[in-house]
Amino acid sequence: MHAEIFPPETLLLDRMAGTDEADVLYPFALEELLCRYIGEGGPPIVHLWRHPRALVMGLRDSRLPGAAAAKRWLEEQGYAVGVRNSGGAAVPLDFGVVNVTLMLPIRRGPGIGFRDDFERMYLFISEALKETGMAVDKGEIQGAFCPGDFDLSIGGRKFCGIAQRRQAKAFAIQAFVITEGNGKEKADLARQFYDIAAEGADERSDHPRVSSDSMASLEELTGLQGGAAAFADAVKRVVREGQAGSGSGTNRSIWLPGREEVRAMAEQLRQRYGIKETI
Secondary structure (H helix, E strand, O other): OHHHHOOOOOEEEEEOOOOOOOOOOHHHHHHHHHHHHHHOOOOOEEEEEOOOEEEEEOHHHHOOOOHHHHHHHHHHOOOEEEEOOOOOOOEEEEOOEEEEEEEEEOOOOOOOOHHHHHHHHHHHHHHHOHHHOOOOEEOOOOOOOOOOOOOEEEOOEEEEEEEEEEOOOEEEEEEEEEOOOOHHHHHHHHHHHHHHHOOOOOOOOOOOOOOHHHEOOHHHHHOOOOHHHHHHHHHHHHHHHHHOOOOOOOOOOOOOOOHHHHHHHHHHHHHHHOOOOOO
16 A cells, blocks of 8 residues: 555654744745755655645736736735645635655656546545544545645545656655644635636636535544644654655654755745735
């Protein structure tokens, strides 16, 4: 099972406590730089991180006519706001949402497609949750935020979405996992965001129409005790099991770019993908 998810030399970067960077684009910038490193021969990496209070838009969200107004509204409520350079749509983040990213070199060969990489993350999350005894389903959930073919759900309510960022030589599969708290509150925030951002949009606009009952946390769906920390421990277990016998380990040092380099990359992402304010 683990060999289907990631190679045994994969390393773990645990930044669950690394919340001193207020910029929500910091982890995306870090992954951009780590993918370059992996593409040049570095080992695959699993990155765990959280942010205390943010909403991250997808590229399509940022092009909605009211995106700038929605950004200002969110910032007035104390949310950090950013536009990520991977697929997907808007996702609210807080300490109950664990972000799991698997970064790997691009494989070449017939029959290898991007859907295989989404399947890889599905297997990863399912393996991490196997001790709950609950079956994880995949397939789009109507009314969910950040909808897609690889929505992960239990009992018809979504708790996880998956996106991907590809470079020339490496790629990142990114998953947000709602581990604790109230899924309805997150859905309501996403709906409020679209109420503002989509103001004036064509009726045929394909932005998500979010419903309150579409989302739930693992705490609500499985009775998960320990929330974000418990889920992160389960992810670490899967990584350790995959490393077994490979000579790698979670204590092996990982090359990391300096903070100023990451901040500079975050600014590049902001300039390239950020919302253009209108006067």
